[in-house]
Amino acid sequence: MDFLIFQNPILIVQASLDGLLLGVLFALVAYGMALQWGVMNIINVAQGELVILGGYIAYFLYTAGVHPAFGILVSPIIMYFVGVGMYRTVIFRVVNRDLFISILATFGISILAQQLMNTIFGSDVVIAQSNFGTSFLFDYMVTLPNAKIFSAVVSIFFALIIVLYMKYSKLGRAIRATAQNARAARILGVDTDRVYAATFGINAAICGVAGALIAITFTLHPYVGLPYTVRSFMIVIVAGLGNLPGVAISGIGLGIFEEFSDYLFGTEFRIACVFLLLVIILVYRRFKLSRKREYLK
Numbered sequence: 001m002d003f004l005i006f007q008n009p010i011l012i013v014q015a016s017l018d019g020l021l022l023g024v025l026f027a028l029v030a031y032g033m034a035l036q037w038g039v040m041n042i043i044n045v046a047q048g049e050l051v052i053l054g055g056y057i058a059y060f061l062y063t064a065g066v067h068p069a070f071g072i073l074v075s076p077i078i079m080y081f082v083g084v085g086m087y088r089t090v091i092f093r094v095v096n097r098d099l100f101i102s103i104l105a106t107f108g109i110s111i112l113a114q115q116l117m118n119t120i121f122g123s124d125v126v127i128a129q130s131n132f133g134t135s136f137l138f139d140y141m142v143t144l145p146n147a148k149i150f151s152a153v154v155s156i157f158f159a160l161i162i163v164l165y166m167k168y169s170k171l172g173r174a175i176r177a178t179a180q181n182a183r184a185a186r187i188l189g190v191d192t193d194r195v196y197a198a199t200f201g202i203n204a205a206i207c208g209v210a211g212a213l214i215a216i217t218f219t220l221h222p223y224v225g226l227p228y229t230v231r232s233f234m235i236v237i238v239a240g241l242g243n244l245p246g247v248a249i250s251g252i253g254l255g256i257f258e259e260f261s262d263y264l265f266g267t268e269f270r271i272a273c274v275f276l277l278l279v280i281i282l283v284y285r286r287f288k289l290s291r292k293r294e295y296l297k
């Protein structure tokens with residue numbers, strides 16, 4: 001196979017910058033998953049569908065004649081209440097249950113969300129045109145869509161807002177206390193049910209922001225959510241729960257990995273490489289855990 005990327009160094013720069021901008025967006029989605037996983041001990045298989053639903057909200061604004069960038073403000077508000085509604089109807093029933101139960105429940109939500117989006121928005125591949133233009137670097141040899149730059153900047157901004165909110169707000173402190181020890185938090189007067197609802201809502205709001213950015217930067221269709229769920233899951237298990245710098249680094253690393261896979265093997269094998277990487281990571285983690293148990297014996 002003729003790997004042109006290694007014969008032309010400027011392609012390495014192009015892939016690295018594209019991966020960096022893409023990875024920041026992945027890290028934002030993964031941070032939402034890490035937050036609700038760490039607080040509620042639930043693996044949300046519908047994470048990608050929440051992202052795509054947020055993207056369709058931005059696309060709906062676009063079709064109504066509003067610039068899709070406003071979806072960054074509208075989508076998280078709507079998605080917060082969608083997340084709280086999901087918690088009140090389904091998720092509260094599986095909190096403190098076996099982890100496999102939460103996977104089954106959110107998998108059902110995932111399928112339902114796909115069919116609802118297909119019914120409401122159709123199965124066509126769509127994109128919300130932002131008309132942000134393109135930036136050129138290194139004498140026009142490297143091209144970066146301004147939509148990607150915009151998405152990376154907005155992702156960083158919202159991530160910082162969430163971190164500050166979790167650190168200094170009353171609800172943020174209650175969420176962190178519940179994550180550390182839910183039983184002790186209840187004894188101290190924290191309404192953990194309200195905390196769980198807010199946590200799931202915040203995760204959905206984060207997905208709403210990410211979805212709006214994806215609608216501007218990439219494409220949408222009802223069945224494209226699974227890769228975003230897999231990416232988020234992979235980033236979280238590599239970084240660990242509660243490790244925000246690790247989530248950022250893992251997200252950027254995954255973005256760069258995807259771009260290089262695209263250049264090396266072709267776009268058609270891009271998602272396959274992501275799933276292969278997930279298998280490798282899970283096998284490696286399983287091997288480490290087995291070695292650790294042997295050492296403890």
